[in-house]
Structure formats: C-alpha cells, structure tokens
Amino acid sequence: MDTVDVLVVGAGPTGCMLAGEVALAGRSVVVLDKHEAPSPLSRAFGVHARTMEALDTRGLADELRSTGTASPGLALWRGAEVNLTRLPSPFPYLLVTPQVNVDTLLEKRARNHGADVVRGATVTKLWQHEDGVVVRATTASGEREWKASYVVGADGVRSTVRDLVGQPFPGEVLLKSIVLADAYLGDPPASIVTVDAAEDCFAFLAPFGDGWFRVIVWDRRFEDDPAFQPSEAMVRDVLTRATGTDFGLREIRWLSRFQSDERQVESYRTGRVFLAGDAAHVHSPAGGQGMNTGIQDALNLGWKLAAVLRGADPAVLDTYQSERHPVGKLVLRSSGATIRLMTARSRAARAFRRVVLPFLLGREKVARKAAGMFSGVGISYGRGLVGSRAADVQLRDGRLFEALRRGGFVLVLENDAASVTAPIPTAHRLDGGPALLVRPDGYLAWAGSSASGDWRAALDRWTK
Template identity: 35%
Template sequence: MNQSVSTAQVVVAGAGPAGLMLACELRLGGIDVLVAERRSAGTAGESRAPGINARSVEMFAQRGLADKFRSLGKSLPGVLFSGLPMAPHEIDPGWPAALILPQHQTERILAERATELGVRFLWSTSVVDLRQDDDGVEVLVEGPSGNTTVRARYLVGCDGGRSTVRKICGIPFPGDDPVSCWVVGDVRLDSPPSGGGVFGRNERVGTYQVSRAEPGWFRLSMMRATPPADRRAPVTLDELRETMIDGIGTDYGLREARWMSRFSDGCRQADEYRSGRVFLAGDAAHTHSPIGGQGLNLGIQDAVNLGWKLAAVLRGAPAELLGTYHRERHPIGAAVLQLAKAQTALIKPGSQNDALRGVIAGLLAVPEVCLRLSGILSGLDLRYPLGESHPLVGRRMPNIALAEGDGPADVFGLLRDARPLLIDFGAVGLVVPAGRETDRIRRIAAQLELDQTGGQVHLPVFGDVPAFDAVFVRPDGYVAWAHPAGERVDTDALAEAMSPWTGTDRTALGAAAAVLG
C-alpha cells in the first residue's frame, strides 16, 4: 500500500455498485474520496445482480451514464413480480424501461467513471478497524503492504451483507433467518435448452431459470430440494450438477462455471443506517432474497440519496442534513424487504403456492394493480415525506423536455453535475434566493414542452396532476417544491422549501432574493 495515502474527506469501504456510485456522487460534489476494496482491480465477469430497474436507469441518465448502460444492456419494458410478467408500457406508453446487464458490466462503467472523476482506489485492501472522535474517523485498512491508518471526516460501509464496518460499529442487524436455499451461477452448457433458455416451474423446486446471460454463458438459478449441510461452504460444480439433475432431471451438459453462489430467503435490515460519522449503504444496510431484482437498485439509490447530502455538509451545510438519510431510506428498505419476502414465497414449490400464483397473475392483469406494483418494483412510485403542497413534491422529477435560452434540453441533462435545480416555467413573481450555498443551484427559465389544459398536465407514470409553473429539484432528482400554475410565488415559502437542502438560513434566503435572469 502507498503509505502516503493517509487522509481523505470520505472513505468508502467496498467497490460494488453502491460504493462506486457513492464515490462518483461525492466527487461531483467536490469531495476527496478514497475507496478501499478487498478484491483486486477489475472484476471476475460475474452476472450476479443483472437487473437495473427503471428508476436506477433514470439516475444513471441524470449523471450522463445511461447511454453507456443502454448500449451494453438489454432493454426490458416489462416488469416481473416473482416471475409473473406485467406490461405497464402497454397501459402507459411513456413508462420508462428497465435493463438487463451483468453486474460486472455495471461495476466496470461506474469504476471507469469514478476514475475519470478522480476517485482514489486501494485495491486488495479491507477495512479491519475504525475509531471515531468529534472531528472524524480513523480507519485501519489492511492491504498488500500491511496496515495503514487513513484519517477521514466520514466513513461509509458499502461492504456487503457481512459488513465489517457494521459489525465494528455494533449496529444491530435483525431479521429472518433463512429457511430455503437456492444455487446460482454463470455456467457453460454443452446441450443448452432450445430457444436460448428455460424459465419453468415444477413441484420439486418451484420456479427455476436457465437463461442466456452473455454469449457462451447461461445464468442458472434453482432451489435446492434439500438444503446443504453447510450454507457457507463454497459451491462446487458437482453441487450445481446434482441440484439440476435432482430438480429438473438434466444438467444440460454442465461443464464449467465462472461464478457460483447461494442465496436464501433470509432477510435483515440494520436498525440504524448511521453511527456517528459512519454510514451504511447497500447490502451493508439491508439483505434479502434477490428475487425481484431489488438489491442492486436499492443500493444505487441509497448512494445517490447519501452522496449529495454528505458533500453538502462537507462544504459547510448544517450536519442535520445527514439525519434525513436514515429517515428517508430506512422505510424504503423495509418496504423492499417485505416485497422481496412476498416474491420469494411465490417461487417456492407446493400446490398452495401454485394456487396463489394463479390468483396473483389474475390480479396483475388489472390495469390499476399492474401500474401500482410496477411503480413500486420499478422504483418510480417512491415518495419521500417532503410535504403535500403538490403531487410532485417528494417524488421523482420526470425527464420532461424543456425549451430554454440555449435551445432544447431535458431535466435529466440539467442534473448531470449533481446540483440542485430551480426551473421557472413562467411563474408569477418568482425570485431566486441567493446566498452562501445557493451559488451551486442551477437556475434556469424554460418553457414546459407539455400541454397544460383544464388546470392539469399529463405526466408518464404520474397520470394527470395539477399544472405547475416552477419546481425546485434536489440533486438526487426528487422534487422539494412545486408551484401551482397561475398563482403568485410566495418567496418565503420558496426559501423554506430550499433551506433544508441548500444549507442556507431561511431568513437569509428570503432577504437575499434576486430576480431570476
């Protein structure tokens, strides 16, 4: 290890999707970031969590990364509930698509972006101890050259379900112990199923999958009819073969695996996502069955929620801002765990589960049910408790087209540098507060490229909502303030809405108001 590496504003433990996304967000905020990852540089080509839901795709678009993901991934306009298909795009043509992309590709894109932004990495290095004080955290890391202490203002544990950071902090991790066990792997098959794969169900192992992941590689996921004696023992090729033959009567000529693992129906969630100057994100904060493809997305969205807040505090915003991370993300994590439990129960074998799947499949054909569940699973229906002044408040800002002074634009393009965004669509008397932190706010006047008739505007996913003529959008893309169309703007109300997210005193915001443009 380079012994000169001894300080950083933030140390991130773990370079999985959550850790990499967090590092990128912090660098966009101008923060010095050091990532310690126990694996060596580069990834092993594992598919692991290949599902990127629609909201995560949108977040990548907000940072200018979506085109890279789309060029490598497979578009998935539909949504699956425990393998049962829903087609929200057939009901709402503007419904955003999800992606299927092996996790190693996701990590490669994010690692390349982190490197471009100036994130520092310590590969083959693990966090082994830490000590906090009022001013920061001393992080003891162990790498190829021995132990080194890194002094940081904050530490974020993105180091997985068995998080060392969480254990050192003594954060309780309650939940359900596993009952059933599945094997999963990326495998080569000499006699693969016709049509590129099979997604089936039987009375012995319930729902199973053998499907093409990448050229030459198939993704296997199958319940073990008999749980292994030691769930922590490494999975072997023989175990994969025995599970397949026992479960479906064939191994399709299994001859090689580049990655093998197990997952279970256990689930756990940290009681707190924060301990002093230490935070948890991703699997370090919550673990559950991967059925439904929620884990990677939950971690990505944890990172985007925490990153801009941590950067703002390090630039001088009040530390109270960091308390909103747990308050906003913990309930979301709890809801996802419940949804994962339900989906996992439905893939298990048994005549009762078969009957329940039939009932659920019928309900999913009801448009209102389809849109509701698709919104939850896609991450598009999330609403933070930021107020009830307008249906947009607390929800994601959709990527609507805009016409501004410099020509055509869209909302996501204006969020690429992770700055708060205030858009004036012609609000009466709108003034933009100016002050200590508001120089980071992107302020634009634009024309809304949507029809507003009868006091309503139609937005994909949302449906019809009351017309609006100004919005204030946080760096993570969530609306903190929306102004009803046609009413005169209350400067004090705008200052109150902006103050918690900009770190500027409400009174100062109001007093220092400056006319837009």
C-alpha cells in the first residue's frame, strides 16, 4: 500500500489545481483519473476575472491569456449588457479559451511541483480510519491501494467518491437537450459574449478567436424527445430564431448534447474526505461559472489541507464548508435564475427579459453587482474587510499577486511602517491604507495597524 498526504480523484481543472496547491506546499499528492489520457473535449469555455487573479498569484495567468480571446462583457437579449471592463481587477474581461487549455496548464503545473498523476485508475472502494483514508483502484497493472491523510473527490457530476461516502446529491434536472458546438462564423458578432432568446429557444455565443465560436443552443421542441440528435441544421435554425441571424455559420468541428442539472451536496466534508467542483455542485451553463467555481474551491481547500498537515488546528478544514458552500449555493441561484429567464414561457417573463432587465443593467449599481457576481470578483467570505478579496496592491518591490506566488501568507505593511520580524514574507505597500495579512488564496485574514501586532494572532489562527 502506498502512503500519501493527499489523494485527489479526478484530474480535471479542479483536481489538478488542488494537487498543485498541495504539492507547492511540499506535501505529497497523488491524482487518480479513470481516463487513460486527458480529454481533448472542452465543455467549459470561459475563465472569469477572479479565476485569472488566482492563476496570476501562481504565475499562470500570462500563459493562459495567450491561448484565448478577451471578451469585454456579455450582450444579453439585444439591449441588456454586463460590462466587465470596469471590474476592479487586472483582468477586466472574460477570457474565452477551450477548457483543454486550462486542463493542460494546471496538470503541467501539478506535475512540475511533484504531484503524481496516475491515469487509467478507476476508484472502486474507500475506507475511512481515524488516521487516514484507504482508496482502492483498478489500474492497468491490477488492483492498487493508497492510504492518504485526506482524500478529495474532484471527479465530476457522477462522482464515485461522493457515492462511496454516501453523500446525497439533491436537486433537479433543468434542461435535457442543450447542444454545444464549436462553429466557424463568417459574419460573427463583435468580440463579446452574446446571449439571446425567442419564445421557445435560446442561443449563446462566445468567441474563441479567428472566427471560431463556442455556440450553445436549446430548442423546447426537443426537450422531451429521447431520440433527439443535434445537427448543424438545428444549430443554424436556433441561431436564426433566437438572434435573427445564423452569423454566416460555415462549419461545425464539434457537436455534443448534454443534460443540465441543478444540484448541491449538503456537506462538502465527510470525515477526512472532501468534495470539490462538479462533485459538490452542478448548475446550468448560464454565466460560465462551473469550471471557475471548481478552481476556486480547490484554491480554498488546497492551502488549508497543507496547513493542517504541517500542524495547524484541524478545525481550519471546517472553514472550507463555511466559506465555499454558500458560494456554490449563490452560483446555483444566479445561474438558475438566468437559465429560467432564457427559457421563460410567460409573456410577463419575456417582457421582463426584453424591457426591464436592460433598464436595470443600465443602472451603475446593479451593473456593478452583476459583473462582480458573474466574474467572482464580488465574492467575499465575510461582511467586512476581513474575508474579502485582496486587490493587487502595488508594493515597493512588485505587486501583491507576485508576492503570493510562493503559496503562503503575506504581510503587507503600511507605507511608512517600521519593518517587523515575521515568519512569513513582508512587504510595504506604496499607497495608503491599513496593513494587511493576506491568505495564500488571496483573501484577507486581518487588517489594521501593524504596530499593534494583532496580525500574529490572526496568523496563528490559521497556522497553529
């Protein structure tokens, strides 16, 4: 039996992000995935601003940025718009890039930091003990077992780990016949994500670049047809009915149908086993938040696992549930409301979509809140400054996001404050404001006067 600090099931973006975090902290981690090779398919298509910030704190944002197209916002229903260019972020856009690029980048990073990614390994059993978890998997070389201090199920909607720990996945089926396509458009819309709907269908377009778009369409007529198979003609028809044009569709290189569910487990933790990403929550594709939420789950949990393995209070791990479960619930609620508006039957709902929503999004406060919610920039783990996302403040010798690349806490001192002796990196900010203790995931653990020394108690809370 092999022994490891953390065993992750699922080598998608959530699993590899988490493995990279654990390995960055110097802990051993194994990732098991049932597929023999990475999937070339790309269900997800967009990386939001908060996820780009997280990737920047690990030195990955520039490389990913080079693979996609920056969309400045979302055009909704021929008049409503969510403008992302005013986001208080170094990444005021939605990066449209196939998920395979994110997968490749995060798996490479996990391996480079020492994670062992084992492919062709199908998990069959799991036992929890007081001091660890035993996982059995079928591999090409036969049955293998690992004993881990902690296990993370990042194995998707049909999570084996979730089933093995007996976690229900309550919720409902939203839509049964959503169609995904990668299409070349000869007369494309501007480089902005476009959403529109008619009485019985909707269409969604996001630009990959060079004329290629991720297209998502749905037609009510096929919703309860078990024999329905998507086709280029169907995509063209729905585009025309929903938006008024087929945008000169010339070619489709990939076409798929999927069912959209809305579900969330009640507890992200069962003893020493945690669930993250689609294994913990799944929702409609409206807003493109699925992959982003999973990556941010992983960023939240990864450093906490490493801290507890180094000797921090195990109660630190309970904050994963208290911080991330509400976020998952918010994403279900917002994406669910969006998809229900897109598929509304009643005249009143369609009138709201056509008239009232553009008016509301034209108001700065509403527009700012909508942009913050979809992008993740508005997510906070507290009601005040502590628990909020740290901005990329300018330091005397660089940026905060660069200082976070070691994966640990950072103490940011006031510009005129005396230097302090600390067990973590410290830096002076250039502008005014209080001193900040920033967590490895880029959220504030404390703010105040560095001279008070209160940051030490805040640091101890997370590390001892």
